[in-house]
Amino acid sequence: MNPRRTPIVVVALMLAPTLILLALFNYYPAVLGLSRAFTRWEMGEDPRWIGMGNFVAMWHDEFLRLSLRNLFMLLVANVLKTLTMPLLVAELLMSLRSLRWQYILRTAFILPMVVPGMVTMLLWSFIYDGSVGLLNQVLEAAGMGALARSWLGESATALWAIIGIGFPWAGGLALLIYLAGLNQISGDVWDSCQVDGVSGLKRVWYVDLPLLLPQARLLVILTLIGTMQDFGSILILTGGGPGLATHVPALHMYFQAFRFGHYGYAAAIGLTLFIAIFALSLLNLLWGRRLEKLA
Amino acid sequence: MRPSRDARRAGFGPIQRSEVHATNVEKRGSRSRPRLSDVLCWTALLILLGMSLLPFAMMLLLSLKTNADIFTRFWGLPQPARWDFYREAAVALRGYLLNTLIVTVVVVPGVLLFSSLAGYALARLHFRGRDEVFALIVALMVVPGILTLIPTYALVQSMGLLNTRWALILPYLAGGQVLGVVLCRTFFASLPDELFEAMRLDGAGDFQIYRYLALPLSLPTLATIAIMSTLGIYNDYIWPLVTISDSNLQTFTVGVTRFAGEFNLDYGPTLAGYVIGSLPLIVLFAIGMRAFVQGVTSGALKA
Numbered sequence: 281m282n283p284r285r286t287p288i289v290v291v292a293l294m295l296a297p298t299l300i301l302l303a304l305f306n307y308y309p310a311v312l313g314l315s316r317a318f319t320r321w322e323m324g325e326d327p328r329w330i331g332m333g334n335f336v337a338m339w340h341d342e343f344l345r346l347s348l349r350n351l352f353m354l355l356v357a358n359v360l361k362t363l364t365m366p367l368l369v370a371e372l373l374m375s376l377r378s379l380r381w382q383y384i385l386r387t388a389f390i391l392p393m394v395v396p397g398m399v400t401m402l403l404w405s406f407i408y409d410g411s412v413g414l415l416n417q418v419l420e421a422a423g424m425g426a427l428a429r430s431w432l433g434e435s436a437t438a439l440w441a442i443i444g445i446g447f448p449w450a451g452g453l454a455l456l457i458y459l460a461g462l463n464q465i466s467g468d469v470w471d472s473c474q475v476d477g478v479s480g481l482k483r484v485w486y487v488d489l490p491l492l493l494p495q496a497r498l499l500v501i502l503t504l505i506g507t508m509q510d511f512g513s514i515l516i517l518t519g520g521g522p523g524l525a526t527h528v529p530a531l532h533m534y535f536q537a538f539r540f541g542h543y544g545y546a547a548a549i550g551l552t553l554f555i556a557i558f559a560l561s562l563l564n565l566l567w568g569r570r571l572e573k574l575a
Numbered sequence: 576m577r578p579s580r581d582a583r584r585a586g587f588g589p590i591q592r593s594e595v596h597a598t599n600v601e602k603r604g605s606r607s608r609p610r611l612s613d614v615l616c617w618t619a620l621l622i623l624l625g626m627s628l629l630p631f632a633m634m635l636l637l638s639l640k641t642n643a644d645i646f647t648r649f650w651g652l653p654q655p656a657r658w659d660f661y662r663e664a665a666v667a668l669r670g671y672l673l674n675t676l677i678v679t680v681v682v683v684p685g686v687l688l689f690s691s692l693a694g695y696a697l698a699r700l701h702f703r704g705r706d707e708v709f710a711l712i713v714a715l716m717v718v719p720g721i722l723t724l725i726p727t728y729a730l731v732q733s734m735g736l737l738n739t740r741w742a743l744i745l746p747y748l749a750g751g752q753v754l755g756v757v758l759c760r761t762f763f764a765s766l767p768d769e770l771f772e773a774m775r776l777d778g779a780g781d782f783q784i785y786r787y788l789a790l791p792l793s794l795p796t797l798a799t800i801a802i803m804s805t806l807g808i809y810n811d812y813i814w815p816l817v818t819i820s821d822s823n824l825q826t827f828t829v830g831v832t833r834f835a836g837e838f839n840l841d842y843g844p845t846l847a848g849y850v851i852g853s854l855p856l857i858v859l860f861a862i863g864m865r866a867f868v869q870g871v872t873s874g875a876l877k878a
């Protein structure tokens with residue numbers, strides 16, 4: 281590397297727009313989010329330091345406790361979703377004889393990704409609709425019309441309906457990442473498998489899956505982080521209801537801030553979620569290190 | 576071809592990374608590729624694909640039908656096809672789509688310009704603290720939106736920007752740069768030094784090198800960043816929901832939820848509106864599928 285220094289004016293001109301914007305709209309709010317969590321900060325009032333007060337209140341918040349149960353269900357369901365169907369489709373696509381068809385089908389499978397997220401949500405709320413919803417129509421056509429109901433409107437089914445969104449959960453980012461992973465596996469490895477008579481499911485289990493571990497790891501952590509933060513879809517579909525059937529912590533934070541004006545308390549929930557996300561990412565990093573050592 | 580001892584190692588033992596690195600893309604699809612049963616494969620794929628696409632196919636079909644037609648013959652073809660629903664929906668959504676377009680057209684070029692400049696500086700200029708500055712930007716990747724939502728709202732409010740386009744433009748411009756700078760810097764750092772030295776010997780300054788060497792070479796990277804930014808803006812719901820109350824300034828994603836209520840359970844025009852709202856991203860996908868696929872997978876590495 282050339283040790284020659286660039287004139288500071290040039291450096292400043294090139295970096296200034298980025299650094300000013302990031303400092304103002306990313307760093308400052310992040311620091312504020314850390315510090316305001318320890319204040320009593322109501323809408324229209326100045327924040328006042330109360331130490332751990334918000335966190336003590338969170339501990340006694342019955343709504344929050346109930347919402348944790350729902351979040352846990354969603355986390356488990358979403359991780360299972362990302363680990364199964366997209367992987368199955370990726371393996372099926374890879375075993376197609378024709379590369380052309382492989383490409384065409386892959387494109388078709390990721391097509392739903394390009395539909396705006398909000399349109400997909402609204403479409404699913406139509407699918408679950410109590411009167412002419414697609415799901416009820418399918419059930420009726422299959423002679424199971426007795427099961428028809430307003431899927432998002434009953435507490436017994438609402439959370440399951442949210443989990444069911446995107447069924448059969450086959451495409452999307454996970455599919456792309458598994459395909460990228462499978463494409464990285466050397467042709468020699470597959471040749472060797474065939475020479476040794478390791479084929480079909482056996483190959484998938486003993487060769488593909490261990491080699492896809494990094495991809496699965498990435499997807500699990502992305503799913504966990506995404507699920508903990510996402511509340512827009514629940515806000516649109518059920519608003520957390522009926523009752524508290526689909527309430528989640530991030531939605532609780534949103535309501536506390538923008539419905540009740542408890543900014544300080546909401547910031548504390550936000551900080552807690554951030555700590556949980558950060559801890560998961562760290563854990564994931566350590567796990568990755570250990571795997572590398574094993575390999 | 577290696578003897579089978581190797582194969583056994585590959586199959587049942589831990590696999591050395593080096594073996595995997597010997598990637599052989601051309602091999603893909605060669606005759607030696609092992610396969611599951613073809614018929615089974617195709618059947619499973621087509622069933623899964625059908626189920627995945629069914630909601631969207633029904634969206635298209637029902638968007639042309641009146642409520643009466645939907646209630647009596649749900650699965651039947653529209654009789655007659657009500658193309659006028661599309662005009663009706665387009666009129667109702669036009670304003671929202673235009674607002675999203677305005678924000679996108681201002682933000683995306685800004686993100687590209689600023690993040691390529693910063694990426695160039697962090698990869699190719701020599702100054703003290705360069706790596707530290709880059710580390711500070713990378714650190715922002717682990718800061719989730721959930722932490723900064725409320726403080727950013729308070730900030731925008733105190734700046735008096737609520738209910739203006741700036742409330743969207745400025746935070747998007749800043750937020751888009753985190754991934755942008757990282758991708759640009761990585762790309763510029765990967766270019767061979769000789770290219771830059773050659774231009775420098777010809778007497779070019781840093782801005783000229785940026786403009787005539789770095790920028791043209793980085794077009795694929797910039798396309799990826801542009802697509803990621805556009806997707807982010809188009810799909811964002813919570814931020815415009817809380818910062819924009821004037822429906823004349825509202826973006827598509829929030830607007831379409833209000834629109835869904837306006838037609839009062841008139842399913843045809845509502846679904847026609849969903850189709851119209853999906854078109855811009857589908858067109859973008861058709862134009863830049865490669866950049867799109869690259870974008871969503873590299874965006875995933877953000878974690």
